[in-house]
Structures are given as structure tokens and as C-alpha cells.
Amino acid sequence: MSADLQASAATAIETLKAAGAEDAWASVLQSRNVDFNYRDGALEKVQDTTARMLAVQVYANGRYSTHQTTDLNPDRLANFLKEAVAITNALEPDPQRNITPPELFANRPDTALDLSDEVIRRLDREQRMEWCVLLDQEARKHERVISATSRVSSGTQTRVEASSNGFSGAEESTYCVLGANITLKDRGDRRASDGFSAVARHVGDVPDAISIAKKALEYAVARLDSQKGPTMKSTMVVDSRVAASLIGRLMGPANARSVQQGRSFWADLLGKQAFSHGLTIIDDPLVIRGLASRQYDSEGISAKALPIVEEGVIRNIYVDTYYGRKADMPPTTGSPSNRRVGTGNKSLDELIGDAGDGVYVTSWLGGNADGTTGDFSLGLSGHLIENGRVGRPVGEMNVTGNLRDLFSRLEATGNDPFPYSGTLAPSMVFSGVDFSGT
Amino acid sequence: MHIKRRDFIGHVAAGSAIVTMPVFLSGCGVHQAVAIAEATPENPFMNWFGVDEVTIARVMAELTAHGADTADLYFQHQRSNSLMMEDGIISHANSEISQGVGLRVVIGEQTGYAFTEDLTLTSMLAAARTAATIANGTRMVPPQAFNAKKTGDLYVTTMPWADVGIDQKLPLLKYVDSKSRAADPIVSKVTVAWSDVDERVMIATLGGHLITDHRPMTRLTAQITATREGETQSGYSNIAAREDLAWYTDERIDQMVEEAVARTLVLFEAIRPPAGEMPVILAAGASGILLHEAIGHGMEADFNRKGTSIYSDMMGQKVAEPFVTIVDQGTIPNERGALNYDDEGGECGRTVMVEDGILRSYLHDSISATQYNVAATGSGRRQSYKFAPMPRMTCTFMENGPHTKDEIIEAVDQGIIAETYTNGQVQIGAGDYTFYVKNGWLVEKGKVVAPIKDVNIIGNGPESLTRISMVANDAKLDTGGWTCGKNGQLVPVSQGIPTVLVSSMTVGGENVG
Numbered sequence: 040m041s042a043d044l045q046a047s048a049a050t051a052i053e054t055l056k057a058a059g060a061e062d063a064w065a066s067v068l069q070s071r072n073v074d075f076n077y078r079d080g081a082l083e084k085v086q087d088t089t090a091r092m093l094a095v096q097v098y099a100n101g102r103y104s105t106h107q108t109t110d111l112n113p114d115r116l117a118n119f120l121k122e123a124v125a126i127t128n129a130l131e132p133d134p135q136r137n138i139t140p141p142e143l144f145a146n147r148p149d150t151a152l153d154l155s156d157e158v159i160r161r162l163d164r165e166q167r168m169e170w171c172v173l174l175d176q177e178a179r180k181h182e183r184v185i186s187a188t189s190r191v192s193s194g195t196q197t198r199v200e201a202s203s204n205g206f207s208g209a210e211e212s213t214y215c216v217l218g219a220n221i222t223l224k225d226r227g228d229r230r231a232s233d234g235f236s237a238v239a240r241h242v243g244d245v246p247d248a249i250s251i252a253k254k255a256l257e258y259a260v261a262r263l264d265s266q267k268g269p270t271m272k273s274t275m276v277v278d279s280r281v282a283a284s285l286i287g288r289l290m291g292p293a294n295a296r297s298v299q300q301g302r303s304f305w306a307d308l309l310g311k312q313a314f315s316h317g318l319t320i321i322d323d324p325l326v327i328r329g330l331a332s333r334q335y336d337s338e339g340i341s342a343k344a345l346p347i348v349e350e351g352v353i354r355n356i357y358v359d360t361y362y363g364r365k366a367d368m369p370p371t372t373g374s375p376s377n378r379r380v381g382t383g384n385k386s387l388d389e390l391i392g393d394a395g396d397g398v399y400v401t402s403w404l405g406g407n408a409d410g411t412t413g414d415f416s417l418g419l420s421g422h423l424i425e426n427g428r429v430g431r432p433v434g435e436m437n438v439t440g441n442l443r444d445l446f447s448r449l450e451a452t453g454n455d456p457f458p459y460s461g462t463l464a465p466s467m468v469f470s471g472v473d474f475s476g477t
Numbered sequence: 478m479h480i481k482r483r484d485f486i487g488h489v490a491a492g493s494a495i496v497t498m499p500v501f502l503s504g505c506g507v508h509q510a511v512a513i514a515e516a517t518p519e520n521p522f523m524n525w526f527g528v529d530e531v532t533i534a535r536v537m538a539e540l541t542a543h544g545a546d547t548a549d550l551y552f553q554h555q556r557s558n559s560l561m562m563e564d565g566i567i568s569h570a571n572s573e574i575s576q577g578v579g580l581r582v583v584i585g586e587q588t589g590y591a592f593t594e595d596l597t598l599t600s601m602l603a604a605a606r607t608a609a610t611i612a613n614g615t616r617m618v619p620p621q622a623f624n625a626k627k628t629g630d631l632y633v634t635t636m637p638w639a640d641v642g643i644d645q646k647l648p649l650l651k652y653v654d655s656k657s658r659a660a661d662p663i664v665s666k667v668t669v670a671w672s673d674v675d676e677r678v679m680i681a682t683l684g685g686h687l688i689t690d691h692r693p694m695t696r697l698t699a700q701i702t703a704t705r706e707g708e709t710q711s712g713y714s715n716i717a718a719r720e721d722l723a724w725y726t727d728e729r730i731d732q733m734v735e736e737a738v739a740r741t742l743v744l745f746e747a748i749r750p751p752a753g754e755m756p757v758i759l760a761a762g763a764s765g766i767l768l769h770e771a772i773g774h775g776m777e778a779d780f781n782r783k784g785t786s787i788y789s790d791m792m793g794q795k796v797a798e799p800f801v802t803i804v805d806q807g808t809i810p811n812e813r814g815a816l817n818y819d820d821e822g823g824e825c826g827r828t829v830m831v832e833d834g835i836l837r838s839y840l841h842d843s844i845s846a847t848q849y850n851v852a853a854t855g856s857g858r859r860q861s862y863k864f865a866p867m868p869r870m871t872c873t874f875m876e877n878g879p880h881t882k883d884e885i886i887e888a889v890d891q892g893i894i895a896e897t898y899t900n901g902q903v904q905i906g907a908g909d910y911t912f913y914v915k916n917g918w919l920v921e922k923g924k925v926v927a928p929i930k931d932v933n934i935i936g937n938g939p940e941s942l943t944r945i946s947m948v949a950n951d952a953k954l955d956t957g958g959w960t961c962g963k964n965g966q967l968v969p970v971s972q973g974i975p976t977v978l979v980s981s982m983t984v985g986g987e988n989v990g
Contacts, residue, residue, distance in 0.1 A: 078586075078783070086590040087607045088863065104570040109577060109594040119574065129643045130567050164610075185784045222785040222906045228939065229787055230906030265907065267983065270753040300563060301666040301702040302711050365564070405770075405902035405911030406933040406985075411702065411711040414749075416933035416985035418902070418911035435909050437933045437985030439752060473987050475752035 041209045044069060044199035047111070051095055052203050054117055058124040062098035062138040064202045064339075067091070072194040073162070077171035079179070079186055097123050101132035135364040139338045143360070143370065144206050147341040150325045152332045154212040156241040159193050162215075167191045170248045174219050177252030181260060183223040185230060189252070192216040193242075206339040214330070215242045219252045221259035231262035233402070235280075237459040240328040244458075258401070261422070261432060268423055268433035268476040274397030275438060275472040276390055276424060279455045283462035284403055286320065286380055289442050292410035293347060294373070295362035304413040304443055305356055314351040315449035319381030321346050322357075322372070329377040331461030336372045345371050347378075351447075380464040383452040387466045390453050392427040398436070398474055399424050406437070413442040436476040445469055520625060522679040522689040526552045526578075530623055532598055533681045537619035539605035540580050541683060544614025547843055548683040549821060551579040552596075553862040555676045556639055562650045562669040570643075579862035580608045583844060586782070587611050590865045620685030629817020631810045634693050634721035638675040641722050646671060649725055653699050653734060660738040665709075666702035671695075680822040688822035693719050694813070694969060696958040697730070699737040705745055712741030712915070717813045717958030717969070724811075740897060740916050747930035750919055752986035756892035757934060757979045758885055758920065763898050763955040765972030767979075768803055768873050770901040770910035771938040774963070776805075776830045776838075777856070777868040778845030780905050787908035787939060788836065796836045797942040800878040803831040805840055807855055807871035813958060814872035814971035818855070821866050825855035831942070842868045860966040870961060874973035878948020882976040885947045887923040893984060894918040894925065895934060908938035933985040941979055949976035 048065040055063040069091045076084040093116070094107040106123040108116065174189035193215040201207045218236020225231040235255040239245045277285060292303035305313070324333045324342035334342050338360055346354040358366070359373025391399060399422045406417030420434035446469075453466035523529055533550060541548050554576045561569040577594040578601060589611025591604040650669045657667040674694040681687050698715035714737035718724060759767055772788070780786035807816045807825030816825045821843050829837050841849065842857030845868060858869035886894070894917050901912035911933050919927045954973035961970045 082587060082611070084588040084590065084865065085608075085611050086588075086865065087610075088590075088592050090592075090863065091594060104572070106572050108574040110574050111594075123572070126570065126572060126643065130570055133566055133568065136568075188783075222783075225907070228790060229908060230785060230789075232785065232904065232906035262907070300668060301704065301709055302700075361568075404904060404909060404935065405900060405913060407899050407913040407915075407931075409711070409931055411709055412744075412931075414931040416913065416931055418909070418933050418935045418985075420904075420909070434904075434907060435935050435937060435983055437752070437911075437935050437983060439749065439932060439985035439987055473752055475983055475985050477754060477983075 041197055041199060041211065044197060045201065045207070045209065047093065048199050048201040051093060051120060052201060054120040055095060055097055055124055056203060058121045060097050060099045060124050060127070062203045064096040064138065064200070066094045066198065066200045068196065068198050070194060070196040072192065073167070074190065074192040075167045075171050076188060076190055077175050078188045080175060082171065083188070095120065095123060097127045098136070098138050099124055099127045101134065102127045102130045103133055103136040104130060136361055138202060138204055139206070139340065139360055141205050143340045145341060147334055148325055148343065150334070152325065152334065153328050154210070154240050154332060156213045158242045159213040159215050160195055162193055170217060173248035174217065174252045177249045178219040178221050178255055181223065181256055183263070185222045185224055187219055187221045189219045190216065190236065200339065202339060208335055208339070210333070212240065214238055214240055215245050217245050217248055217251050219255035221255055223259055223263060225263055231259060231265065233258040233262050238330065239459065240330065244328060261401070262420070263432070265420060265432040265434040267435040268398065268474065270475050270477060272471055272473055274394045274424070275469045276394050276397060276399045277467045278387065278399065278401045279453060279457040279464060279466040281400060281402055282380070282464035282467050283457065283460045285467070286378060286462050286464050288408045288415060289446055290320070290347070290375065290378070291408065294357040295359065295366045295368055297410055298356065299362050299366035302411045304411060305353065308353045309356065311353060312351050313353050313443060314348060314446040316351045317449045317452055318348050318351050318446055320348040321379045322376055323379050324376035326377045329461070331375065331377045333376055336374060338373055340370060340372050342372070342376065378462040380456065380462065381452060382454050382456055382465045384454050385451065387453050387455055390451055390466055390468050391424055391429060393451070394424050394468060395427050397424040398433065399429055408442055415440060415442050433476070436474055439473050439475065445472070448472070520687070520689070522677060525554065525677055526596055526679060528596065530621070533623060534619055534621050535598065536580070536601045536605050537681065537683065539602050540582055540609055541617035541619055543609050543612035543616070545582045545584060545612060545617055545683060546847070547583045549581050550681045551581070551820065551859070551862050552679040553577060553676065555674060555861070557672065557674045560646060560650060560671040562654055565654055567647070575861060577862040579864070580604050581865055582608050582611055584612050584614070586844060586848070588865050592862050617683065619683060623681050623685055623687035625687045625689065626818070626822070628689055631808060631815045631817050632693055632719035635723060636721055637691070638673040638693055638695070638721070641673070645722060649697070649730070653697065653730060656731065656734045657699055657701055657738060660734065661703065661742060663703045663705045664701055664738065665704045668700040670698040670700070678820070680820070682822050686822055688818045690817050693721060695720055697725065697733065699734055701737050701741040703741050708745065710741055710744035712744060713737055714740060715958050716956045718956070719811050719813065719815055743916060743928045744930050747916070747928040748919070749987040750893050750929045750932060750984055752984065754981050754983050756889045757982045757984065758889060758892065758894040759974060759977045759979065760894055760896040761882070761949065761951045761976045762953045762973060763957060764895060764977065765874055765955060765974040766898050766901045766912045767941070768875055768974060769870060769961070769970070769972050770903040770912055771936065771941045772803060772830060773805065773870045773873045774903050775905055775908060775938055776840055778839035778841045778849065779868050781839050782845045782848050786905050791836050794836055795834050796939060797831055797834040797945055799834045800948050801831055801834050801942070801945055802829065802876040804829050804876065805856070805870050805873045809872050812872045812954065812971040813969045814870070816871055819857045820859045821857035823853045823855045823857060825871060828854040828856070840868045840870065842866055858968050860968060864966050867964065869963065869968055870970050872954065872971035874954060875948065875952065875975060875977065877950045877952045877975050880947040880949045882949045882951055885949055885976055885978045886920060886925065888947060888978060889920045890922055892920050893929060894920055903938065909935065910938055911935045934982050936982045941982065944980040945977055946980045947978040951975045
């Protein structure tokens, strides 16, 4: 399959060059996804889809533009590519925009990332149905269950890239997801609901269906009779399964574009002690079977581990070639891969025990952060922590502050990085956090 | 010079799709020969997708080979263009063609779905066979002819986006850029983002209907960064509608720029409010986000037929004061959420969810309408041919009430006004929902005393409805480009509301003792 796609990419580049492009980049993507949704004892939805797409970047006369199409009929595609060059010529020159210099293609790692699982390619309907039934039966083992929806999804993807200045690459990857969402009868008209799902590159790394459904049910039951907690300043323990989202908010403006455009609170902190000594974040594209692993980034820059924060000191941010030129910063990589967040040596229970009192967060609800200032405010639900133990369930609360200040108050991290995410983050403890509730 | 481009060319061979010619190009010195379609087919959409009734009937037969309650083919061709200006030059210019057909079979509550981007008969038949595996009944007799429904007129444009050259768009972006920079000397960076979409949809149903819709969409955003004495703040404003180029009058753009600049500059003075429960005044317009999160999603009938919504057992009950009426209406011309037909080919209309305080109707797609034995409300929507439809909102708003904005502000002793928003979210079962307030005001003793910023507000849907204690007479729809996400599918929506007082909500804040 990959050879066909490579030929398509090469043809696209030839066509673009023949139409007047000096340089061009082509990516061809082909994917198949199969989703089974199973609800309350019956198959609810089966979706089986194959998609393909060609994306090109065109460099002509000092100008640049990007184009994608799902219409790969050869005649129409040829027209589309000619038009792409014409569109590029209609723009004004952008002196900072050049194709990736070939020296950044050098030293591509030869690590076998093992992102593709033959078992996933061969999954049949019977196997999917067996998992659905196991998930469904286990998920409904509670007298308050109103409805449970289980999901078994898998996909395979082939991506091929080529450039007019010598880059070529091909990636094959797979994924498999098992999960369940459960709704329980709660007080009055309220429903308590939560769920759990696990995604991995290989089927063998996904927990068995029954364990997943048990966890989903445990999390849903924990939401029963949730009440609003008090307005207070206290300790916040963030469960590892929702820590990645907080790390994502922190790192949102950690890139050259935000810095160059004046919209990043990271801007003046490079090389400085910006956060707690307990915070370390490494961008690691070479995690074996990692959900965000890669040998090169979308500009073809060869992958290598990139320390973002080490013991609270900002070491690097994400810099692509374009905004790197504009901001006068050497390129690192333009986009995150796997983010490994430094772990501690205590379990979640020990962290909660040490916290004494506070709020244990198990899910976020809405909220946002201002990347320019770092100000944030997030909805949450979870449990109160009372005398070092998980207490009554709480919800309808907000946590509000500033991200830089919050991560300066990171007191401890757990030994439990959540494995089913591109961000491998442990449970985290923050002190002196403003909660709003009753 | 401006080269007028036709939006499609023909080489009308049976079974082959018709190409779109892009868009985007003109006045650039490139003069390509473009073949213009001179064929005048009976149905221009069939011609567009290169299919005919015989082909559709064959695919429908394969799709329903094992039975179906309903089935449909959803052909979609979408041409999108986006431009971004940073530092006074276009830093990103993108064009995208997305074309395919989604095939759906429904039996009871079960759905089989597949799509293909290759509109040849062979590929469509293969996709149909995949979708059909959900069923195990007997073969249906599909229609051999499809009756075309009358095309809608909610967003007729004088010039489709496919005919608008980039030379006509660039001056608008430059105008926004220079206007923003000129607005105040402390404006340090300006990002202008543009998008336009030309979408054609053709739906063939098992019932023998053929629905076509030509949907324009456009959005313009100004993002401002300002620096004063070493402090930096940023803010933005945007406008969006199913409109054409002529909609972008200087007056409309000037107003957007003024809003973007004002929302940014006020942040230098803005504080965080105290944390906790307090009265919240929702300013008219964008505060319709309350309706979207607090009740709209909970009223989508898929959640209710499954029993998973907090509103599942409340139909016919009093949920709010008698002056509260909440509507979802897809038929308001040119609104971002407007639709001539929904994505199942159903006619959109006006659905009164709450009438004079009484819960009246869910938002139905064909699956839930059948199960509840009611008429569908034209709420079946999907992001694209890649997805099966489900009940969604279109344009959600509250009708005017008996109070005035001034009365409402005077009634608050200690609280806030929420004015602009970035996003919201809801838990359907518990009913807890949030929205994030970017700009607002602190109110003390009936007076506006200071600007506030960056607070999340959280509440419970049914509780908040009962706490709507005053509704003003200044209802308006927001002109911003809202997009709603549900189960991984994004659709454009609109929202609006008059000034409203909610007697108590939990406001994220600082300065906790």
C-alpha cells in the first residue's frame, strides 16, 4: 500500500513543479476505522470507513500556501494541483517562509517504534462483538444502571510524505480502543455518569474488556450523590487520568508562534526557574509503541528527545522553521509528540494521605486559560479529601488561578503515569489553590 | 484584474464525478483555460456528483439488501478556504476539497454506516454492503425514482464563494489589520483570520425523496495583542454567517474591530471576582451559551430515549418561571446555525423546548421521532459525510421577557455581569454545565463597578432554569462564529438571549479567605 502512496506523493510533487512551484511537499494519508457501539444488550452502531487524503504545501516565487483534497481522481487532481500553484502566485511574498532545510532531515533515528499491530489489521466482527458483550455485561452489573454504552474501535493508518528537496518518509500505525460509559440513577432527576476507556497501539497493551468495564462502573458509582463542595483555599490532588489535560493547558503557549505573536506567558522565561522544582516535562518522540511517537515531525525534522522543563527550569519550547525565523530562534520541532512528565515515588493513596485536606479531582468540566497571561478557571468534579482519605463526591465547583503560579505550587507527583495517552502524566498535588463552590 | 471563475467544469461521463474548480484564484496573472459545463442537467446536484437516479437506486438497493426502517445516501462536496494575516502579511493560506458520500441504514435504534470518497458505482456498492451488515432481515424494494424537494431560500447569495477570488478577500484582511493597529497605540500584534465555505449537499432517502442544499458559510476574526508598561493582554472578536462577500460592510467590520480592541484593552483594568455563589446577570446576545449548555444538549432526544439526560422524565413539567420561553429554530435566514433542510433531509422549523416555563419538546432526529411517535423536528445533523447524523441544536435562543436591563442591574446587590465567552460544556446526566467568561463586570448595589476577566461559571441545568428570576425585553442573537461539538462531531450553531438574571450560580474567582 505504501508504495502506491509514495508514487502518488511523487506524482503530486512533479505536477506542482511542472506548474511552476520551486518547491513542494506532499503527504498522502490512507486510513481505515471500524467502530462498534454496543448499548444495553444490543449492537447500536457499526461504522466501517476507509478515507484517503492528499495534502500539499506549495512554495512558488517566495510565496507559500497549503491545500488538501479527498478527490483523487487523476484528472481532477492534476487540475487541483495546478490551481494550488496559481493560488500561491496570487499571494504576496513571505520572506520567512522556506521549505525545511535538508540538514534538518539528517540523523533520522532508526529506533523501531513498533506502532503497527498485525493483530489489529486482522480483527474480525466476532472478536469485536465478543469484547462488546463482555464490556456491556460487566458495565451493567449495578442496580442503578440506566444505560451503558460500550465501544470497541480500531484503526490502521498509512502516511507517506515526500518533498522536492529530498525528504521521504512512510509511517504505518494502528490503534485499538475499548471503553464504556455508564449512566446511573441518582437522586431526583439526576443521573450519575462516568466511564473509562483505554487506547493503545497494540491490542496486547489494552487491558481486558472486563477490567475496563469494572473501572468504568467504579468511576460512575463514585459520582453518585455528588454535591457542591465549599468555597475554600486548599490542596488539589489531580488524578493521573486527567492530569494530561492540565499539562496541555500549561503547554498550550509553549511555542515560537505564540511567543513571536506576543501571546505566551512563557515568552520571557526561557532558561529561568519558572515552575516548581518538582516539574519536569520531556517531549519524547521515540517512546516504543507511544501514541504520539514519530521519527520525524510534520516538517521532516528528525525526531529527538527535547527537554521542555527540567526541575522547573524552562529549557526549550516548540519552534518550527517559520516562526523560528521570525522569532530568531533555532528550530526544535513545531509540534508536541509524547510528553513525559516527571514522576515521584509515591502512590496516589499516599499523595492523598499526605494532602490531609483538599479536593481530589477526577474530571474537568469546561473552563479555559488565557495563554497570554496564564490566567485560568476550570470546572471540576471529584471528591473532598478529609483527614488524608477520599471523602464525599463533589461537583459543580471551579478552580481558578494562574497557570505559572499553579505550577509553582506543584508539591509532589505520583508514581502512576497514565499510559493510555500521548501525555504520560502522573497524579499531581498543588497547594494553596482557590476553589469556588457553595 | 478580476477573472470570473465558474465553479464547476464538466466532462459529464456517466458515473464520474464532476470537478469543482477552485475558487481562490483571480487577478494573479495566471490564465488557465477552464472548460465550462454547458450541459443543463435535470438536477444540477446529480450532475455535480456525477450520479443519476439509476445509480442511486442501485446503491440504495444494495444498502437495504438486508432490510431497513430508513436509509439514506448523503452526498457532500465542500470547498473551504482560509487565510491568516500576521504581522501584516498572509502567513497561512489554505484551500481544501472534501468530497464523499455517507451511506446509512437504520433499523430501530441500530445504525450501520459507511462512507466512500470515490464516487464510482463500484466503491459506492462496496460501502453500501458494509453499512448493510447491521441488518439481517429481508431485502427492501427501493424507489426507482427520487422526487426532488423544493430548494430552500434561507441563505441565497448573490455570488457563491466558489466564484470569489482571493483578490477580493485580501483587502478585507488588510483593512481589519490596519484598522486594528490604528485603534490604539498600545496594540502590538494583530492576527486576522478568514474562512469561507461553499458546501453542496444532496440526500437521497429510502422514502424516495431527493433533497439538495447549497450552503455558504463565512467567518472573520480579529485577534488583538496589546502591551502596556511590560504587561501584555490579548482578546478577540469574530463575526460569522451563511452570507456572501457583500455582507462584509465597512460598518460591520468596524464594529467587530472596535469590539476586539475594547475587549482587549479592558483586560488591563480587569480583576478576578470573589469566588463562590452569587447572582449572575447574563448580557444579551452571546449569553445564549447558557441555553445551549444548561438545557439545549439535555433536550437532544438521543440522550432522552436512552434515559441518560437529566431532562428524560420532565416533559410537560414546569421547569422555569412563566416568562421563560426557549426555542431552537433552524429557519432564521442567514444565521450560522440556519439550515434549509437538516442532514437527514428533514425540514427545519421552530421547536419550542420550553414554553412559558413548561418543558414542551425535545430535539428529534428520525430515530428518536419514530421511537417517541412524534414528528421529527429537523434536528438531525452531522459534521460531514464521514459521520452519521444525530439530534443537534441549530439556532437556540430565549424570547423576550417582561423586565428591562436596567431593572435587572438595579436588582443585584453583589454579583457579576457575564458578557463575552470562549466556550462551555455540560454533563448530560448530572446536568452540571459550565461556560467560560472572558469579559464581564462586577456589580455592587445595583451599579457596575469594575471589569472582570477569565472566570468559569458552573451551574446545574434544571436548577439554573428555576433560578432565572428576571428576563429583559432586549433579546438578540450573537453574531459570533459558534461551533458545537458532540460525540466528536462539530457543527455550526447560533445562540441568543435577552438580558437575564440567574439568582445564583457558582463563579470561579480568587481571593478566597
